[in-house]
Amino acid sequence: MHDCPYCKKLEAYNFGDYLDKTQHWIIFLAPNQSNLGTCVVALNRHHPTLTGLNTSEWEEFTELVERMESAVKNAFQATLFNWGCLMNSFYLENNLEPHLHWHFIPRYRDPVEFAGHIFEDPHFGYMRPRPPKNISPDVREKIISKIKEYM
Amino acid sequence: MHDCPYCKKLEAYNFGDYLDKTQHWIIFLAPNQSNLGTCVVALNRHHPTLTGLNTSEWEEFTELVERMESAVKNAFQATLFNWGCLMNSFYLENNLEPHLHWHFIPRYRDPVEFAGHIFEDPHFGYMRPRPPKNISPDVREKIISKIKEYM
Numbered sequence: 001m002h003d004c005p006y007c008k009k010l011e012a013y014n015f016g017d018y019l020d021k022t023q024h025w026i027i028f029l030a031p032n033q034s035n036l037g038t039c040v041v042a043l044n045r046h047h048p049t050l051t052g053l054n055t056s057e058w059e060e061f062t063e064l065v066e067r068m069e070s071a072v073k074n075a076f077q078a079t080l081f082n083w084g085c086l087m088n089s090f091y092l093e094n095n096l097e098p099h100l101h102w103h104f105i106p107r108y109r110d111p112v113e114f115a116g117h118i119f120e121d122p123h124f125g126y127m128r129p130r131p132p133k134n135i136s137p138d139v140r141e142k143i144i145s146k147i148k149e150y151m
Numbered sequence: 152m153h154d155c156p157y158c159k160k161l162e163a164y165n166f167g168d169y170l171d172k173t174q175h176w177i178i179f180l181a182p183n184q185s186n187l188g189t190c191v192v193a194l195n196r197h198h199p200t201l202t203g204l205n206t207s208e209w210e211e212f213t214e215l216v217e218r219m220e221s222a223v224k225n226a227f228q229a230t231l232f233n234w235g236c237l238m239n240s241f242y243l244e245n246n247l248e249p250h251l252h253w254h255f256i257p258r259y260r261d262p263v264e265f266a267g268h269i270f271e272d273p274h275f276g277y278m279r280p281r282p283p284k285n286i287s288p289d290v291r292e293k294i295i296s297k298i299k300e301y302m
Contacts, residue, residue: 049220049231049232050213050216050217050220050232050234051216051217051220051221053213055213058209058210058213059209062201062204062206062209065201065202066201066202069200069201069202070202079242080200080238080239080242080249081200081201082235082236082237082238082239083201083235083236083237084233084234084235084236084237084278085233085234085235086233086234086235086278087231087233088231088233088258088275088276088277088278089276089277091230091231091258091260091275091276092275092276092277098231107239107242109242124239124242124243125239125240125242125243126239126240126243127235127237127239127278127280129278
């Protein structure tokens with residue numbers, strides 16, 4: 001992975017594979033790539049809610065929104081993007097402290113062929129969870145590289 | 152409703168009942184109150200994506216996040232809040248121009264009694280759509296007043 005002690009600590013959260021970081025946010029390629037390029041954008045300090053983010057954290061988040069939307073549009077021709085800050089599961093079965101993060105879910109009108117797989121979005125136009133797509137760590141690495149190439 | 156020509160134009164979008172507005176955003180009480188206090192926060196100009204929001208629009212949005220979370224926590228003792236910018240349906244059946252908006256969905260560990268109704272959140276901890284709760288326009292007005300009282 002990489003050698004940031006804080007990111008190490010976040011491993012328990014299963015946000016995915018490290019992709020990039022900025023001063024205030026860490027980007028992970030999400031475990032579930034049923035929608036190609038799905039990421040988690042986690043705050044680079046422990047804090048539970050959007051309330052209480054400081055100006056510089058928000059500013060950097062808004063820059064990331066533009067960079068990530070542009071990168072995934074150029075890399076994979078995504079049609080649009082869903083952003084969500086939910087935090088539901090922390091209040092349920094697990095006993096991890098709530099850690100603020102965003103879900104970034106690219107949506108595709110048309111299937112995309114990448115690294116030997118066809119990525120489809122059969123629920124395009126709707127928000128319906130899908131099980132993870134079965135892809136190898138090598139393919140995950142290729143997705144990360146492709147996104148970084150355009151960021 | 153009220154006499155803003157722009158809000159009139161937004162009526163076709165069925166975002167809900169007017170609650171409040173700021174320079175850059177209009178808050179509606181969402182049609183679906185299965186989760187008490189659910190709102191739509193729509194941009195006060197026609198624009199389709201988070202990419203392209205200007206600094207002053209983002210700044211005002213982040214202030215609204217704090218104000219709305221605080222208001223609904225104090226009004227109804229919400230446990231946490233889901234925020235989502237999805238935009239899915241515009242790419243589907245309807246032919247309205249995509250109009251940027253956020254979904255604000257309060258989540259409740261415990262049922263809330265308000266205006267003669269019990270509002271429950273049976274999927275607390277999960278994101279699962281529910282059909283609208285059957286409440287009268289009068290009850291909707293009471294919800295709006297209560298939120299505004301705390302904003």
